[in-house]
Amino acid sequence: MSRPALSTMTATLVSVIQLTTIALLYILVDWYIDHAEVSALDALPVEARSAWVSINNGEIPDPKALAALAPLYPQLEEATEASPVEGVLGFGFLLIVFTSVIGVVLAHRIAAPLTRLTAAAEKIGQGDFQVTVEPGATKEVEALAITINSMASELLALETRLKFNTRAVAHELRTPLTVLQGNLQGMTDGVIAPTEKQLRALLLQTQGMSRLVDQLNTLSLAGTTNFVTATTKTDLALHVSETVSLFQASTGGAADFQTHLQPAPATIDPDRFRQALLALLENARKYAGGYGPIEVLTGLDEAGHSYITIRDKGPGLPDDVQHASFDMFWRSETPNGRGLGGSGLGLTVVKAIAEAHNARFEVGNNGEGGSYATIVF
Secondary structure, three states: OOOOOHHHHHHHHHHHHHHHHHHHHHHHHHHHHHHHHHHHHHOOOHHHHHHHHHHHOOOOOOHHHHHHHHHHHHHHHHHHHHHHHHHHHHHHHHHHHHHHHHHHHHHHHHHHHHHHHHHHHHHHHOOOOOOOOOOOOOHHHHHHHHHHHHHHHHHHHHHHHHHHHHHHHHHHHHHHHHHHHHHHHHHHHOOOOOOHHHHHHHHHHHHHHHHHHHHHHHHHHOOOOOOOOOOEEEEHHHHHHHHHHHHHHHOOOOOOEEEEEOOOEEEEOHHHHHHHHHHHHHHHHHHHOOOOOEEEEEEEOOOOOEEEEEEOOOOOOOHHHOOHHHOOOOOOOOOOOOOOOOOOOHHHHHHHHHHHOOOEEEEEEOOOOOEEEEEEO
């Protein structure tokens, strides 16, 4: 149901009140004039009254009756002339009071939703996001109520997400910190010998925490003006070729990466693009490196959009978690059976970087087995 605008409702109410006032004033004053004339005639003697009636009917009154009316005529004329003025003043004042009361009641009805909106805004300001405001009778109030309800829902979701992420960060850091603290305490007490192997294991723990902090910092910048800065138009194939070669060399050939690179012009931030590509390569290596070659492709799709795709022959993603894989700290249930873990932020970071480039990030399963990850610019 369409609601009227506040200006339309206000103008309509004012017009209705004015027309009602004028109509009532006309009816009441007309009645009062007739009533005043009748009352004045009733106060006259019988002969004077008959003379007045004869004159009003266009007849010649009886001389005696006319003589009785003559001395009373000025008083009668004064009463009939004063009655309209008295009626207008008296009934006008009463109608002003009456319509003012109506106006106050209607104004209160119109302003009541604004009071509820103010109370809801105060609750939101105090941190209570579980508020719902009923829409008012006008478009403006309805739009404001919908906006406040939407804002409260978004803030509630954000608060829930923030609490979850805080707990997740604490959980992610608790294990490596416990390992570091226990081992360092053992070395300090002389219980554990500070061997090179032991120190390298501790260094690995710190590197894992460092990666987690870097990823969290990246996500904290997502959506800001400082996230993607130095953009340049380039060919994705050039960056992919260089990055894949360096990544494969750094892993010591632990995974077989095969590139199929076609020209793919795009405007990117090279550093952010490399960060996203490395995350995808590491993800593919970790979960599908032992299942066969991992293909890296660039080119143009049917719509002429540049893309990069990483395709593996691993176990793939279960259908019910393909979208959940974008959630922060989400991990697969180790489909390869190797129990490999991670921060659960890799694909979240990639999605944030893709969106910062106005690109689309997709993951899914190949028809012939394995999974894919694609960024379309």
